[in-house]
Amino acid sequence: MPAKVKKTNPSMLDVARFAGVSIATVSNVINRPEKVSEATAEQVRAAIAELGFVRNDAARSLATGTTSSIGMVLADLDNSLFVDMAHGAQRGVDAVGLRLLLGNAACDLTRQDDYLRLFDEARVGGVLLSPMEDSLAGIERMRSHGRPMVLLNYDQDGIDCCTVLVDNEEVGYLAARHLIETGRKRIGFVAGRDYYQPVHARRVGVQRAVREAGGARLEEIDTGGLDFEDGLAVARALGERPPGQRPDGIVAVTDDIANGIAEGLHTAFVAEVPGDISIVGCEDNRSARSGPVALTAVQLEGVRMGQAAAELLLEEMNAPAGEHRHRTVTVRPGLVVRASTAVAPLGV
Template sequence: MQDVAAAAGVSLGTVSNVLNHPAKVSPATAQRVREAIAQLGFVRNDAARSLASGSNSSIGMVLADIENSLFIDMVHGAQEAARATGSKLLLANTACDMTLQDEYLDLFDESRVTGMLLAPMQDSTAGIARVRAHGRQIVLLNFAPKRGTCCAVLVNNEQVGYLAARHLIETGRTRLAFVAAHDDYQPVRDRRLGVRAAVEEAGGRVVLEEIAAAGLTTADGHLAGQGLARRALEELPDGLVVVTDELANGIIHELHTVAGVRVPEQVAVVGCENNRTAGSAAVPLTAVDMPGRMMGQEAMRLLMDEVEAGERHRHATVVLEPELVVRASAPN
């Protein structure tokens, strides 16, 4: 910065203002400083700046699974809200690996980000406590924290399962199955509870089978679909609630395209996310919509409120309600 100041014929404070508070500098002077920066190839040392100030203008966002478009929608919403505050979003994907998640939380902590957004699939209380002890604010997405731990933005995942099952019941399906994996994931457990509640509400006229898949991906859906396809037609459920859309699309492919089981006439299928693959499947998927973009926006709002409020802050949880999107796999 001293070299830039000398080359531009200005004070060190003027260079600092051009970089941090450009409105304080006349356009002609600012242009002269920028030309000196370009000529000298100067790049600001943000690490040193962060060390001096204790934070920077970046927000760290740690996601469980960037291959799932729900998380991508969260990123878009968070990025839009971050830009509106003059902040930059740094992104990390953990692939549902808790060790990797902790490494990224520590990396963002060491980088002195202003705060963090975390969208996990498992209990992350220890990691949250560690970074908060260092003065880093953190907000959870799609996972309910322990009371008093931090702010959170949730979708009512019990309602997700309930809406999916109720739709099948209202359209005349009486033999339902819930296909899921990873019951250690909070959203999966909550969706299962919602499905059970809808079946219980229907009384004895609806039965529920719970099918364990190997995982939550499209490949796991192919395996689950192959298992279902080996059954006699009369032994198949007539309605499936599938915990992720990728899993649902794999099942539909094996039943409808490979085995010739007609979807939705013989087996109707409802997914639980409405991700970007839902409408482009071989049979477009009816799904319960998770408002990911709004979740990202709300999480960033909560984070910035906490940063500004400091010790006056009180943790809050925002719960967003899901909506059913009806397509060909389970029409009205």
């Protein structure tokens, strides 16, 4: 239908010619309007509108050596923790007029690396990364190129980077304390083996809460993995015990496990949640909705993590060369009470 085939977008030169001024004037109209008389500015604006001119950002950033965007690579957008982080980062970055570009690694290390490379090549102002495990190579490459970067939720020694962490021990502590405060006495901590660092920290927190409380007992139940199915398996195992031998409050190290347990207990009529057994998750992941009950959970405060990360990044970006000192910010988690926990029935 369009008879006129736009070969290529109009350039500043086209605008300049059309408006009868020089190219520098066009640039000034766009970037430093105060340097231009209102009359010419008006003409130039008219030309821009008429021609549908759009500034070529590649040329601009080549000429200036700057970009106005920062890149964020997320491990998995299906996990609401990362979406929250993106929100927080957005907020922190908006405040100074930068734009946040998102790349979803979708649990694929190669893709994470691709995005890092992309942002590196695009010379973004800085990079926010919530790395998957084993991301050291990519992280170090980025670092060695001198690009500002801050890591989210990656607790590993020897990384030369600002980092935002959540206090995972506190996560476990809050979860267990909530159960104890609502009258639960036999606390179960359900988790996989501790090869994964946050699991270990949460365990320590749970142990501390139980110890502090005095009256309660702790049973640690190990699963193979961290998924819904592992929770189902735990529920099955629990079903084979006499009711008195079961925990009356469970801290599940992931929301998926928690939902699995709730589902398993429910469908096999093993126990009522929260009547017989209260369950607390440890992530407050919005997307975990496979369970039959709204989950009480300790929430990782992704938004605050993202915002803190953005602030650290800006700090690094603005530090005079060589002046920057890496920091680690630890965000405190918070408890969100929903339907999967309740005060223990008297005398049970």
